[in-house]
Amino acid sequence: MSLVINGTPILNFSPKAEKRLRFSALAVCISMIVVDHYYGNIFTTTALLLYAMFVFPAIYLNRNVQLKYFSHAQDPIIAFRIMSLLICAALVVVWTVAIIDHVLNPPVFPKEERLKELMGEHYESSQAMTQARLFMDDSA
Structure with missing residues (x-):
């Protein structure tokens, strides 16, 4: 053709x-x-x-x-x-x-799930971070 x-x-x-x-x-x-x-x-x-x-x-x-x-x-x-x-x-x-x-x-990527995916084993949830900050503030 x-x-x-x-x-x-x-x-x-x-x-x-x-x-x-x-x-x-x-x-x-x-x-x-x-x-x-x-x-x-x-x-x-x-x-x-x-x-x-x-x-x-x-x-x-x-x-x-x-x-x-x-x-x-x-x-x-x-x-x-x-x-x-x-x-x-x-x-x-x-x-x-x-x-x-x-x-x-x-x-839709929930923030926590996306952070876990990106950071892997080094990820700490925001609740654990908040509790750690409160504990550090109380002890100081």
């Missing part, structure tokens, strides 16, 4: 449409970075970084670049650009679902 039909490749956008695609994709990336900074977790950051990685071939492998640098091998470049666009769209959906899920249902 060839992605070139009658000598014209699929996704041959006009320069104005290419510019709109470029600005909108980068605006989406910047807004995702800002939202992820405040509300994200490790999974949403991973989806965001994958989006940022695939957005550049998706928006910059336009027809002019294909003709200038890949004149003898346009079919793989066209396929790579189409797949990059599809991956970017899928990652925006995955990131949106993940960020909404994280905001609506945040993970």
Whole structure:
């Protein structure tokens, strides 16, 4: 199956449409970075970084670049650009679902359990610390 039909490749956008695609994709990336900074977790950051990685071939492998640098091998470049666009769209959906899920249902880590997990055997509960302080204050 060839992605070139009658000598014209699929996704041959006009320069104005290419510019709109470029600005909108980068605006989406910047807004995702800002939202992820405040509300994200490790999974949403991973989806965001994958989006940022695939957005550049998706928006910059336009027809002019294909003709200038890949004149003898346009079919793989066209396929790579189409797949990059599809991956970017899928990652925006995955990131949106993940960020909404994280905001609506945040993970609950009780403070004591999280401290036990982080400190291991060196953890002392807050009640034991309070009793130790009271005992030290009474003896002084």
